Amino acid sequence: MSKKPLTLLILTLLPLAGCVTAPPSGIAPVQGFQLQRYQGRWYEIARLDHRFERGLQAVSADYSRNADGSIRVLNRGFDASAARWREAVGKAWFNGPADVASLRVSFFGPFYGGYHVAALDPGYRWAVVVGPDKDYLWLLSRDKQPAPAARPALLAVAARLGVPAEQLIWVRQDRDDN
Template sequence: MLKKPLVLLAITLLPLTGCNTLPPPDVTPVQGFQLERYQGRWYEIARLDHRFERGLHAVSADYSRNTDGSIRVVNRGFDTAAASWREAVGKAWFNGPADVASLKVSFFGPFYGGYHVAELDPDYRWAVVVGPDKNYLWLLSRDKQPAPDAKTALLAVAAKLGIPAEKLIWVSQDRGDN
């Protein structure tokens, strides 16, 4: 992996990671959350625009448990301008009880940002994640191309959160080696 793009990614994440790690006031993180079921690969289906992900396609996130009890987060995406993969590895901790999907995540030293699962499919097939405020939103799926009913559900949750569909960037998952 190229070190320079990762350092640049970490620096651009600094404003996010310096923020509050609690959920926005009108967002209730999923209760009854089961990390064991959430672990593994998730594909980014859509997101709000942010410079730290701008130009990335085939974006995925992998979650696994570290031996110290934290959660390992590996975000990966293909940078079309550089024609190369970018990867950032972080660490997350629960903000409170482990059955509440409210976490703080860091990709850069002691600075943490909020990661809150606002809605989760009962079968853990799709999820809606917000950051410390609703300017950060990701629609995730276990499938690169979610079923139409899953996309409808994701869009309904985004709308309920006040995010209009036209603000979302739909992420191409065309890269075959992700």
């Protein structure tokens, strides 16, 4: 490989290795975060569309602590067009103190993306998560069908964050977890 293509490749990948784990401008991650309470299963209630989740329903995320101090992330969803479950296992680390809900997550080796809990129910029943920019948004709930008051609360948070809530895809959660 000549130096020019290699230089272009490095310059292309450099932003991926840099600030993509920081929260988007204007979004402050939750302070006083308690990983022990956040661990376990969360159901994806709504999301902004991205190719890596396109067409998936019954999406869930499970978080648990690894022996090395990192956080194991298991994302799972049913691909109706292929009639099969798809899953991805990743690893997350806090970007700073463990009581600030700002993490970097990797599903692909050395490449990390931001994962920032921007709002969290005091009882840890629902959460609003943004990625490295406002084009990534997930509304999560501990329940497949959250309490009726949760949906307006989640939408209000999304609107306050300046995220395009009108583009949300509401995820079907009417399939067994098998």
